[in-house]
Amino acid sequence: MANKSKPIPSLVKDPELVKIRRGQIIRAAVDLFVEKGFHKTTTREIARESGLGIGTLYEYIQSKEDVLYLVCDFIHSDVEQKLDELMTHGHTGRETLISAIRDLFRVMDDAQDHVLLIYQEMKSLPSDMLRYVLAKEEEITSRFERILERGIQDGSLKLEPGSVKLMAHNIVVLGQMWTFRRWILSRHYTLEEYIEHQTSLILQGMTAVDEVSKK
Amino acid sequence: MANKSKPIPSLVKDPELVKIRRGQIIRAAVDLFVEKGFHKTTTREIARESGLGIGTLYEYIQSKEDVLYLVCDFIHSDVEQKLDELMTHGHTGRETLISAIRDLFRVMDDAQDHVLLIYQEMKSLPSDMLRYVLAKEEEITSRFERILERGIQDGSLKLEPGSVKLMAHNIVVLGQMWTFRRWILSRHYTLEEYIEHQTSLILQGMTAVDEVSKK
Amino acid sequence: MANKSKPIPSLVKDPELVKIRRGQIIRAAVDLFVEKGFHKTTTREIARESGLGIGTLYEYIQSKEDVLYLVCDFIHSDVEQKLDELMTHGHTGRETLISAIRDLFRVMDDAQDHVLLIYQEMKSLPSDMLRYVLAKEEEITSRFERILERGIQDGSLKLEPGSVKLMAHNIVVLGQMWTFRRWILSRHYTLEEYIEHQTSLILQGMTAVDEVSKK
Amino acid sequence: MANKSKPIPSLVKDPELVKIRRGQIIRAAVDLFVEKGFHKTTTREIARESGLGIGTLYEYIQSKEDVLYLVCDFIHSDVEQKLDELMTHGHTGRETLISAIRDLFRVMDDAQDHVLLIYQEMKSLPSDMLRYVLAKEEEITSRFERILERGIQDGSLKLEPGSVKLMAHNIVVLGQMWTFRRWILSRHYTLEEYIEHQTSLILQGMTAVDEVSKK
DNA sequence: CATGAATGAGTCTTCATTCAT
DNA sequence: GATGAATGAAGACTCATTCAT
Numbered sequence: 001m002a003n004k005s006k007p008i009p010s011l012v013k014d015p016e017l018v019k020i021r022r023g024q025i026i027r028a029a030v031d032l033f034v035e036k037g038f039h040k041t042t043t044r045e046i047a048r049e050s051g052l053g054i055g056t057l058y059e060y061i062q063s064k065e066d067v068l069y070l071v072c073d074f075i076h077s078d079v080e081q082k083l084d085e086l087m088t089h090g091h092t093g094r095e096t097l098i099s100a101i102r103d104l105f106r107v108m109d110d111a112q113d114h115v116l117l118i119y120q121e122m123k124s125l126p127s128d129m130l131r132y133v134l135a136k137e138e139e140i141t142s143r144f145e146r147i148l149e150r151g152i153q154d155g156s157l158k159l160e161p162g163s164v165k166l167m168a169h170n171i172v173v174l175g176q177m178w179t180f181r182r183w184i185l186s187r188h189y190t191l192e193e194y195i196e197h198q199t200s201l202i203l204q205g206m207t208a209v210d211e212v213s214k215k
Numbered sequence: 216m217a218n219k220s221k222p223i224p225s226l227v228k229d230p231e232l233v234k235i236r237r238g239q240i241i242r243a244a245v246d247l248f249v250e251k252g253f254h255k256t257t258t259r260e261i262a263r264e265s266g267l268g269i270g271t272l273y274e275y276i277q278s279k280e281d282v283l284y285l286v287c288d289f290i291h292s293d294v295e296q297k298l299d300e301l302m303t304h305g306h307t308g309r310e311t312l313i314s315a316i317r318d319l320f321r322v323m324d325d326a327q328d329h330v331l332l333i334y335q336e337m338k339s340l341p342s343d344m345l346r347y348v349l350a351k352e353e354e355i356t357s358r359f360e361r362i363l364e365r366g367i368q369d370g371s372l373k374l375e376p377g378s379v380k381l382m383a384h385n386i387v388v389l390g391q392m393w394t395f396r397r398w399i400l401s402r403h404y405t406l407e408e409y410i411e412h413q414t415s416l417i418l419q420g421m422t423a424v425d426e427v428s429k430k
Numbered sequence: 431m432a433n434k435s436k437p438i439p440s441l442v443k444d445p446e447l448v449k450i451r452r453g454q455i456i457r458a459a460v461d462l463f464v465e466k467g468f469h470k471t472t473t474r475e476i477a478r479e480s481g482l483g484i485g486t487l488y489e490y491i492q493s494k495e496d497v498l499y500l501v502c503d504f505i506h507s508d509v510e511q512k513l514d515e516l517m518t519h520g521h522t523g524r525e526t527l528i529s530a531i532r533d534l535f536r537v538m539d540d541a542q543d544h545v546l547l548i549y550q551e552m553k554s555l556p557s558d559m560l561r562y563v564l565a566k567e568e569e570i571t572s573r574f575e576r577i578l579e580r581g582i583q584d585g586s587l588k589l590e591p592g593s594v595k596l597m598a599h600n601i602v603v604l605g606q607m608w609t610f611r612r613w614i615l616s617r618h619y620t621l622e623e624y625i626e627h628q629t630s631l632i633l634q635g636m637t638a639v640d641e642v643s644k645k
Numbered sequence: 646m647a648n649k650s651k652p653i654p655s656l657v658k659d660p661e662l663v664k665i666r667r668g669q670i671i672r673a674a675v676d677l678f679v680e681k682g683f684h685k686t687t688t689r690e691i692a693r694e695s696g697l698g699i700g701t702l703y704e705y706i707q708s709k710e711d712v713l714y715l716v717c718d719f720i721h722s723d724v725e726q727k728l729d730e731l732m733t734h735g736h737t738g739r740e741t742l743i744s745a746i747r748d749l750f751r752v753m754d755d756a757q758d759h760v761l762l763i764y765q766e767m768k769s770l771p772s773d774m775l776r777y778v779l780a781k782e783e784e785i786t787s788r789f790e791r792i793l794e795r796g797i798q799d800g801s802l803k804l805e806p807g808s809v810k811l812m813a814h815n816i817v818v819l820g821q822m823w824t825f826r827r828w829i830l831s832r833h834y835t836l837e838e839y840i841e842h843q844t845s846l847i848l849q850g851m852t853a854v855d856e857v858s859k860k
Numbered sequence: 861c862a863t864g865a866a867t868g869a870g871t872c873t874t875c876a877t878t879c880a881t
Numbered sequence: 882g883a884t885g886a887a888t889g890a891a892g893a894c895t896c897a898t899t900c901a902t
Binding site for chain 6: 257258259269270273277278279
Binding site: 442 | 885886887888889890
């Protein structure tokens with residue numbers, strides 16, 4: 001919840017200005033990275049699209065990889081924020097989970113290019129920055145862990161303790177899968193169909209026998 | 216099943232020699248790409264590790280991207296071959312599925328660096344090559360589709376038709392997830408635990424109600 | 431008359447600086463091309479002789495062929511400018527022609543290495559640049575067309591209309607011939623002798639019969 | 646008349662075979678050089694088009710420049726041979742000259758690509774080979790010198806002795822001009838018109854006054 | 861004599877980064 | 882703080898030539 005980001009040093013002292021300029025940089029870089037990938041995007045292009053001179057760009061970052069980090073950090077924050085806005089609390093853990101899955105998948109769809117970007121370029125980060133990005137990844141997963149645990153406690157979800165973490169990862173990865181297997185999935189399913197089927201598959205595995213029987 | 220690969224032109228005529236030298240090249244490149252990534256590996260390094268001169272390297276490929284394609288193609292073939300060797304047929308579709316999942320996940324673990332490599336560098340392929348690689352990806356997935364269908368037919372698996380394809384993708388992606396979330400998963404699960412839990416989660420969603428009751 | 435040159439893009443914005451640096455580049459390249467030819471001159475040599483880093487060189491051009499174009503353009507402009515300075519107007523077209531031939535041939539002699547350079551390397555230009563260079567070549571020829579026409583009108587030169595263009599080309603080519611057959615011509619003629627004989631040969635063909643008789 | 650060519654060493658001893666193979670090489674190289682120029686043609690291409698292996702090619706030459714020399718030598722011989730076949734002797738020197746000019750220009754037109762090739766690539770020859778090629782160039786010119794002298798002697802041509810050599814060069818160069826200014830000349834003149842106008846311009850300068858009067 | 865695989869020096873060009881203004 | 886000209890290390894790729902078979 002407390003999202004620590006690695007502070008990227010800037011030569012410029014005024015923090016407000018740094019925020020503004022980095023906003024420009026991130027906006028430009030996201031689009032360029034999505035379009036051409038990190039390696040094929042040049043710092044000059046980033047500067048130009050940011051509306052800054054190349055020299056100015058380097059007043060706010062120290063290396064091209066800093067930009068990648070800022071972008072990854074921004075996308076993660078953006079995803080988290082969107083999840084925060086949506087995530088409503090149902091009565092039971094199960095209800096909350098159903099709507100959380102729907103929310104997550106919609107956010108993934110909404111930000112598909114960005115999510116895919118992180119997926120494909122993350123490995124280009126220097127390892128110290130990578131750690132921070134992975135931590136954010138874990139943080140999103142842990143949200144689902146918490147929901148699952150609530151469901152187990154209130155009896156609306158049945159899941160052995162050892163599988164909780166795994167199920168949380170599964171849910172998040174199945175969300176991301178919508179972006180990185182989109183080339184084939186979109187041929188067979190709309191987003192809503194995808195949500196419906198996946199939710200159903202996920203929940204069936206966590207439904208108490210007696211509840212199944214009742215149906 | 217018939218895996219067509221895009222033929223990469225070579226200046227050398229003797230096909231046997233081409234096979235040998237490309238073997239050297241692939242072996243060298245796989246290691247280098249795993250270690251430093253495609254972009255940070257130079258053609259000279261590939262040549263040196265292959266035991267060839269840089270000129271000789273280019274007798275067997277036309278561009279650096281050709282090497283990436285050869286590598287992806289090799290890894291896919293390797294994975295498929297390993298699956299072929301393992302994949303035993305159980306009596307029921309369900310039994311076959313259980314062992315197929317185990318086989319798949321073990322192969323993924325075995326070739327984890329290679330699978331991860333494909334995942335991270337695939338996007339650097341020119342689009343015509345990418346098509347071939349994606350086709351192989353689809354081919355692996357369709358193996359599981361076929362198993363699922365057999366299980367549905369023999370009544371050992373319960374799954375609505377519209378979810379078959381999706382479930383197949385899920386299984387494959389959960390296999391790959393073992394490679395690309397290894398940094399966190401391995402903290403909590405061994406491979407065998409991972410297999411066990413995932414198999415259990417996957418199957419629970421496909422178990423007929425009455426069968427559940429019987430237990 | 432209005433000599434349009436193809437604008438070569440530069441990454442550097444300041445037009446004054448571009449002019450200065452390109453001046454350095456052209457000066458260096460002319461010498462190198464004269465000495466070793468276009469193909470055997472490397473971009474690094476051009477950079478070094480220009481007093482620039484190789485990176486800096488490419489801030490002012492986009493390809494090696496751009497340098498060739500700049501050089502050709504420069505030489506043509508230089509030749510034209512020298513012709514402009516010299517070309518005096520005699521009373522009659524005939525008088526003008528005589529001094530124009532002398533001027534042309536002297537300029538050719540003066541810039542022999544450069545003229546020869548254009549002759550030998552022009553074909554290495556990409557076709558769009560070639561068009562511009564050929565247009566300049568035509569422009570120089572048309573100067574002589576105009577002089578010839580004046581001579582025909584004032585009666586000092588006799589030439590059927592269909593031969594005007596041809597004669598203009600002849601004159602220019604005979605001027606260039608002094609550069610590309612220099613290896614043999616200079617054994618038999620000095621520049622002034624060459625001018626004298628050629629002028630005489632050229633004019634005899636354009637002298638009215640009665641005027642000949644009068645002599 | 647005795648055309649000495651520089652002997653190019655060959656590893657193959659049988660002179661008949663050398664002649665055959667070099668014939669193949671020259672035929673292939675001429676076409677390639679015309680199409681793409683000497684520098685942009687690779688030895689591999691020459692070998693392939695010759696129907697030889699690259700190794701075999703080097704059994705018959707010692708360097709790529711040897712091929713250029715063979716080609717230049719071949720073209721010159723070809724031009725000379727064609728001139729030999731055509732050059733008829735008129736009664737007077739003047740008549741001979743008129744038909745010689747026509748023959749020369751027609752040969753130039755016929756072999757325009759080849760003539761242009763020599764013109765553009767000659768400079769790439771090593772200086773010792775260049776000497777031989779220039780000697781052939783001189784030899785062709787001297788044919789016209791001889792005709793001119795005959796015309797002077799039989800009184801059918803009027804030309805001061807100091808201009809004979811020059812006039813011979815002029816005629817040859819005006820013939821070559823048909824190839825290297827073809828881009829513009831062909832817009833205004835057909836070959837026959839070109840021949841007619843040039844012959845007329847050339848001869849007018851060499852016509853005795855009294856003869857002019859007689860007409 | 862014929863072949864073609866092997867070679868590596870050499871080529872053009874790119875691009876992240878710096879620093880003087 | 883902003884700028885952009887300068888830089889050169891590094892990269893992908895080519896090609897004339899050789900030599901073992």
